[in-house]
Amino acid sequence: MERDEAISTKRIQRGTPVAYRGQDTDRDILxxxxxPALLFHGHPGRIxxxxxxxxxxxxxxxxDEPASFAVGFCPTTVDGGWAGPxxxxxxxxxxxxxxxRKHRIESGQLGRLEHRQGTHLQSLEAEPAPGRDRRPEHAPHRSALVPQADR
Known part of the structure; x- marks a missing residue:
């Protein structure tokens, strides 16, 4: 699977399946x-x-979280404040x-582990690496961040 690219404003319509492209956050989850307890990079949803x-x-x-019903996403802007592409x-x-991606969340398999800034971060953006498609047994249930020793 290729890296997720930003959606075109021309493709924005109700029901379109999308993935979150931002930093992992629990800010709008009460x-x-x-x-899962995080909105993480690659998280699936529908407009x-x-x-x-x-x-x-x-x-x-x-x-049922504000991340779904209160938070919105805006297009880039171009000269004059118009919606960008x-x-x-x-x-x-x-x-x-x-x-x-939905199945991975529902079954507790949040995707492959990626090394980022000293922690291994589970991502749904690409297929899981062989032997790395499940979270370690000692990890919190469905947590997107899984600390592990560097290998």
Missing amino acids: NPASQ TDPTLQHVQVDWVGLE TVPGLAEISEDGFRV
Whole structure:
């Protein structure tokens, strides 16, 4: 699978499957029992409000959180403040890609482990590396951040 690229503003419509392209965050998740407890890079969702100034997405597993019903994404701006060609925080993904990512979240398999700044971060952006498709047994349930010793 290729890297997720920003969705074109021309492709923004209700129901479109997308992936989150930002930094992992728990900022807009209020219920500590939410699973997953983070909105993470590659997280799948569907556009629920295509208003370009505030595109809203229903994120898998976070449907009742402000991350889904209050947070919006905006396109880049061009001269004069007009909407630019892309929404940098969102990537359009295929229906198959959405189903795979959703299944990984629901089954606790958040994707492959990637090394970033001294921690291994689970990402849904690409296929899992062989032997690395499950979180370690000692990790918190469905946590997107899994500290491990460097190998």
